Amino acid sequence: MSLRLIAIGGTFDKVYDPVTGTLGFGRTCLPELLEAARIEPPPPISALMLVDSLDMSDAHRATVVAACRHCEEEALVLVHGTDTMTDTAAAIAAAGLEKCVVLTGAMVPARCAGSDAPFNLGFAAAAALLLPHGVWIAINGAIHAWDEVRKNRDLARFERIEPPTQASPA
Amino acid sequence: MSLRLIAIGGTFDKVYDPVTGTLGFGRTCLPELLEAARIEPPPPISALMLVDSLDMSDAHRATVVAACRHCEEEALVLVHGTDTMTDTAAAIAAAGLEKCVVLTGAMVPARCAGSDAPFNLGFAAAAALLLPHGVWIAINGAIHAWDEVRKNRDLARFERIEPPTQASPA
Amino acid sequence: MSLRLIAIGGTFDKVYDPVTGTLGFGRTCLPELLEAARIEPPPPISALMLVDSLDMSDAHRATVVAACRHCEEEALVLVHGTDTMTDTAAAIAAAGLEKCVVLTGAMVPARCAGSDAPFNLGFAAAAALLLPHGVWIAINGAIHAWDEVRKNRDLARFERIEPPTQASPA
């Protein structure tokens, strides 16, 4: 099964800007992380957008869903901000694609010391190759169905929640 | 399913020694890579040995097999040198454990720039959580059954080979 | 001539906080930078404070001046934020110490990829050992008398200015 990486933004891809003194976006670091990973042949990368996930609109999500739908690959790793990762996952799930879509990201930017980015990228890549079709969140050593997880912002980690129950018939 | 990491050595864990001017072993870097990976709770690490895989003896392999057998966890990631990774995999396979054992390693030491170590560690961890019981090699974005792969030393990568065929009946 | 390092804060020592998603202060990274520098014997470090230089008050500066005055060493490297580095330099100059005080810092945090921090630390250390008594700013490969330099924030660099002229007698 062939793999594609899609860069969407988030903490994973933030870089320090010495003029503003804040973290912002330049270009995605996925090419250099992939080069280090020594995958042969290297999977294609779609540098779709670089957006803080708190700034993602419905239009951004429609673009992400379209990119997932129209590429040839069936195993997709989306590098996304963590704060609204589950919202984008829901939008992709609603599209009912026959693909394995795995969202990942990072709690610490790839270009800062002690980042979880390269581990998470490898973790999500294996998950995308091995999981059945569906939408998944794979980050920090845990794999979740998209609707059974939420980010705990106080602890900067994802935690499992009960899946939504179906409304019982009257 | 719970995970355990077992450090055995190899390029992954080599560090530069300024006195000898060569790469050798100190202590495993798995604790700092795991800390960056932000797994909650962090999986246990067995710092079993640090050996160049070309120096591994049958006694070393017996120790590795025993460690796999006697730990409680069913999902094991072994960090091993690449040159004889398939030999150790064969020794583990011969033990017929009811576990998922994934061997990984690195082509560039974790403590050198551009290393594949953190990607491979994440990749192997997801593989260990998702693959069925058996012995696998997961490195550089590819997952192989232990007896369908060999290292191509000229290219510093693993490549798939035909699985051994059973002897045909006379 | 013996050397002392004094940590005061600024971009040099900022670290990414995954809970707030911003850069803040934890503990100074001077010990690990010094360990890498392999100075024998290692110079002492005063972890005086970790403050964003825009937040530095007169009281903070009085503490810095006192630390410079009361230590035994004559060659001092102060790691300071860049935005008000010249203000602190002026406060130290006003104290008229018989020491060589060199202020340095970083445009990119030490714990982000591509940081100027270790280069600047080495640059300032040699400047502190070689320059005459006085107050100096040594950063990004340039050495300035404290009153002949200002930070150009739009370019994130220091640039030379004319020294203040003495008032001409009436």
Added chain:
Amino acid sequence: MSLRLIAIGGTFDKVYDPVTGTLGFGRTCLPELLEAARIEPPPPISALMLVDSLDMSDAHRATVVAACRHCEEEALVLVHGTDTMTDTAAAIAAAGLEKCVVLTGAMVPARCAGSDAPFNLGFAAAAALLLPHGVWIAINGAIHAWDEVRKNRDLARFERIEPPTQASPA
């Protein structure tokens, strides 16, 4: 005074080769270290050769001396292997150039974690700008006249020795 960097090789510039499993030479990492250092304008780099200092011949040293002589700059930083750094320094000293030539290097390669390379580069750059004409060795926070220092290989550091005394007249 204007600065030039000259890459000659040594541990400073060694990189891990995953095919041979040893450290060798590719291209010098001085351009990326200089980019991080944010020197404006950036000093020119002469990528003269990349040689293990134990392999340096008289011909190599003649090439180094010629490069020092023929460049326009008066402040030169030479990045050189540590084992025979003093031999090359002696060859340059014999040429009697009216320049400030500072030799530096690294005990741990620039592209390995915990390297002294960026600190030493900054340290040597300031030394080259501030020291009088002559030949100096500046590394790991210490500055030595070229004929008052030797490498202690057992400790992987330079240590001061008595300067050679002149032969007393009969």
